Amino acid sequence: MAHIPDGVLSAPVLIGGGLLAAGLVTVGVKRLGEAQIPQTAVLAAVFFVASLVHIPVGPTSVHPLLNGLMGLVLGWAAVPAILVALLLQAAFFGFGGLTTLGVNCCNIAVPALAVALLLGPRLRIQQDRRRAFLIGLAAGLLGVGLTALMVCAALALSGPAYVPALGLVLLSYGPLALVEAVVTAAATGLLCQVKPEIFAPAHG
Template sequence: MAHIPDGVLSLPVLITGAVVTVATVAVATRRMDYDRIPQAAVLAAAFFVASLVTVPVGPSSVHLVLNGLMGVLLGWAAVPAVLIALLMQAMFFGYGGLMVLGVNTANIALPALLCGALIAPRLHASEGRATLMWGALAGGLAVALTAVMVSLSLLLSGPEYLPAGKVVAVTYLPLMVAEAAVTAAALSFMQRVAPELLLAGRV
């Protein structure tokens, strides 16, 4: 449930999400490494496809988000990559929506940036099990922060969304484990075959 649909959130939350996303994209376009655009396109496509494969968990469903992986590999470029992928999903498949695009982008991209700032520098200096550890932390932390932001977005829109916020928190627990495993495996593989890719995610 990383994609909050249109018609759910209050106007103040929608405006705040839009402002935060516009400001973050503006900063990202000035600070990102344009040599990483092809890499950003590949990860945006992976994010786009992964989000279409949902797994039922109780009354809700979850899907891989990959924002931890995007954050440590892309840094600031993760922001426009997430925005473009979410826009395409909204237009082609009706996931989320255009009105809530700013909130959904912020909920996914801001945790990615935090992971890029905190974990990407340590990945460059790591190897073996250390890479697995930092990768798992990036994947799990990014999803946990996204769950918190999605829940807050719902709760700030009205107390009637408290049950939905609790459902989000519970359903994201198995997703954290899956994201940690996928991100750790992906980064460990890259560390062995193309370690230079781990230099790009510094924010």
């Protein structure tokens, strides 16, 4: 859903998104310890596999995005993980374009970073499952909500003709936000109980 195809966005938006993504990925790669690569790859693979899973909502179904969960677990490492997963999706499934890779990476990774910075520290200091559940809920909502807003911003900046469609686009994220919040909350609650150290080492 957050994968904008080629041909939709204008050149300035593509270039701006590409530059921002390049900057973020450079920082992310620099902070990525070599010992951390396998765990980061696990999250990138979870992101990839989750996009193939259909979760029913009412009459339709959604694919979870999981960028909030990635932010919580990986911190800055979420950026290169998302880039790699998006590159593989674009090349092998045609999800999202090649020229839009930078914009799509920003749209998904910036919310993950926001979750990491705002909610990550809160999660580390406590182990109560109920609070972890609530933080996960917030992470899921924030991840999808910010992504939806950034997709709309990219479209609006590309041309005024898209503006009337933005309501529809935002509306289409509603079911995803609902499912994502519950899924991320349940996953965070479980991880806090079963493997709390998963959240600790990757930050920083």
